[in-house]
Amino acid sequence: MSSTVKLTVLYFAALREQAGREQEEIELTAPLDAAALYALLAxxxxxxxxxxxxxxxxxxxxxxxxTPLADQDIVAFIPPVAGG
Structure with a gap:
């Protein structure tokens, strides 16, 4: 029996526009860290x-x-914010 890792990914600013959504549910067959998840999504x-x-x-x-990711984690990738 294989276990899966279900994550909620939140997108902000330019990433939200490029992904075409504010969030998505991701299901992985193996745990990843935040860097590996970003590489996959990028x-x-x-x-x-x-x-x-x-x-x-x-x-x-x-x-x-x-940081290793665990089942049911909420992950966000936050771009720099331009002020003005």
Whole structure:
């Protein structure tokens, strides 16, 4: 029996526009860390922002990119915010 990891991914600003949605549910057959998940999604949605320009958050707290993801986590990738 294989276990799956179900995640909710939230998109903001440019990532929301490039993904064409504010959030999506992702189901993985193996756990990933935040960096690997972003790489997977960047390929799927053709994101133009490199990981180095983003912050990752898991369950509403900023985290390092090597944070392992667990079933039912809420993951957000937050681009820089322009002020004015």
């Amino acid at each position: 390929e799927r949605h053709a994101f133009t922002l490199p990981q180095s320009r983003l912050r990752a958050a898991v369950n509403h707290s900023f985290c390092p990119w090597d």
